[in-house]
Amino acid sequence: MGRHREFDVDEALDAALCVFWRKGYEGASYADLTQATGVERPALYSAFGNKEELFRRALERYYEQYLDFFPAALNQPTSRDVAAHILRGTAELNTRYPDRKGCLGVHGALAGSDDAEPVRRAVVEARANGEASLRERFERAQQEGDLPQTANCAALAAYVCAVAHGMAVQAKAGFGHDMLQAVAEQALSTWPTGATAVSGKS
Structure with missing residues (x-):
């Protein structure tokens, strides 16, 4: 009875991540997860641990493997480059x-039931941490004169x-890459410019 874990944990986690990505936390049933991973529920x-812990592990993996462009953005030379x-x-x-x-x-943050509240809070906290890192980067840009005082x-x-x-929600609703790229460029078109950036252009 103690030999349930005869599977690749990383592969199972990747499969579960894709299920959560498609269906959200609440939309993903154990039947979905066991079918995708090929692993029975006890294993x-x-x-x-449980579905919540599986989601948290999947979320960590998502940030590490798919949102790596976010920490890379913080190393861009100007605040506009960071945002872009x-x-x-x-x-x-x-x-x-496509799937x-x-x-x-x-x-994940759109989870609505009381049972899913810890998951929603975890996602909100992760997003808040990312926003705080971005704010600190912009504060540095302001000190450097890249952003106006x-x-x-x-x-x-x-x-x-x-x-x-918002782009993520629109993508889920069917917006394609070109339209989302246009939204990004529109958002960047009014980016504030500091004295350093102005002198650099001239």
């Missing part, structure tokens, strides 16, 4: 896979995240 429990890297990366990722459009994190760095970070999250 999934043994390896991952995030929004263009969002447009690409959200439309990369799972949109964003796992955004769909009048810029509200917290609002700018929230704005970029709001556009990215």
Whole structure:
């Protein structure tokens, strides 16, 4: 009875991630998860604890393997480059896979029942951490003169995240890459410019 875990945990996690990405946390049933992973429910429990823990592990993997463009964006030379890297990366990722459009994190945050509240909070916290990192990067840009002193760095970070999250919802609704790219460029068209950026252009 103790030999349930005769499967590749990473492969099972990848398969579960795809199910959650397509259906969201609440929409993914245990039947969906066992069929996708090829692992029976007792073995999934043994390896991952329960559905909530499986989702949390899948979310961590998603951020590591699919949202790697976000930390890379923070290393871009200007605040506009940072925002562009995030929004263009969002447009690409959200439309990369025809069978799972949109964003796992955004769909997970839409979980609605009381049972799913811990999952929703976990996703919201992860998104808040990303927004905080973005705000800190914009504050540095402001200190360097890349953003004007009048810029509200917290609002700018929230704005970029709001556009990215909206793009994820629109991708799920059927928007294609070209339209999402156009949305990204529209958002970037009014980006505030500081003295350093102006002198650099001249």
